[in-house]
Amino acid sequence: MDARIYYEDAYCTRFTAQVAERLTHEEQPAVRLSRSAFYPTSGGQPHDTGSLDGTTVVDVQVGADGAVLHLLAEPLPEQTTSVSGVIDWPRRYAHMQQHSGQHLLSQTFYRLLGLETVSVHFGDVLNTVDLEGPSLSVAQLADVERAANEMVWENRPVRAYWVDEEEREKVPLRRAPAVQGATRIVEIDKFDWSACGGTHVRRTGEIGLISLVRVEKHRGKSRVHFVCGGRALADAARRRGLLAETAGLLDGGVDDVPELVSKQQEALKGAERELKALQEGLVGYQARELLATAETVGGLRLVAEALNDSEPAAVQRLARALISEPGVVSLLGCAQRGKGTVVFARSADCKMHVGNLLRETLKLFGGGGGGRPDFAQGGGVAAERLGDVLGAAAEVVRREVGG
DSSP, rough: OOGGGGGGTTOOOEEEEEEEEEEEEEEEEEEESSEEOOOSTTTTBBBOEEEEEEEEEEEEETTTOEEEEESSSSOOOTTOOOOEEEEOOHHHHHHHHHHHHHHHHHHHHHHHOOOOOEEEEOOOOOEEEEEEOOOHHHHHHHHHHHHHHHHHHTTBBEEEEOHHHHHHHSOOSSOOSSSSSEEEEEEEEETEHHHHHHOOBBBBBGGGOEEEEEEEEEETTEEEEEEEHHHHHHHHHHHHHHHHHHHHHHTGGGGGGHHHHHHHHHHHHHHHHHHHHHHHHHHHHHHHHHHHHEETTTEEEEEEEEEESSSSHHHHHHHHHTTTTTSEEEEEEEETTEEEEEEEEEEOOOOOOOHHEEEEEEEEHEEEEEOSEEEEEEEEEEGGHHHHHHHHHHHHHHHHOOO
């Protein structure tokens, strides 16, 4: 395996190495070096970026043989036998802060609440830890956040070292590693011991602020979103800006936002009640107009109407208003974004199965749908064929009801 400089010195940002192999990996030019400070994607931590002799390193992976592969934006010149590597330090340091912060946070969850970390993800903005156990309350989350940050302020040393299998048995690891043989241990002084090949800060103080952003249930576990260091500062600034913007929109101060939002919600609920009452009145008026001009077939009133300016939900409401009257068969449709939707319904005293009627009619026009004997909905037909669909269905009703 090629020598990995970051194992011993995560702060190394410049190095020289021999080109050991040129290859193509995932359709990109790549090289293997005699040694490397570039961290490859592994253990949940994202890869480093940077350059080799000025050529951009776009990805770093571990090959099938365990070698570090540097994927390049373009091939190195053929005559190049040795290179100078430069690590993108802001990206590397951000990853170091997140990873060390995660170790500290996972141990804090375990010590305070007895919750084991079962998986970890480091993102470009937020990170997550999935915890095995019951749901977390807001108060528990606040307790863990406070305890974790107190560990940051203590500025404890963070050390990385190797142990053999016999020595490993004496290390109080938070989780037993799956690997055999020599194991790299990352220790937060007298607090956490983890088997880890990642890059980490030298002292907990460098982690900076640990911010627990939110918690959610995910596949039976608690998923905690968190962020550390410079990313935590950026996240706090972004949230502060959003809060100030919200306060401005509500014409108040930041501290007034909860009360102002509550008032806006009450006003919105009142407006929604008024709108619903107006909609019901409008639907009733439309239903009366349609029934007044409806075709009479075999003692039933047949309404077949295309309402192209209406939403499907509005068509459903109108259909229900129509069939609240006895002896009504309602065939309604509307069109949106070039596609037609139809809603067929009938009053309780009618015997026709409108679900079957809708399904058989739409099949003739390349659409589909179905429903109950008294109410059905479907679509998938071209908007310009909507009139033909309703006409075909109306003709079936005339034959069945009118004899």
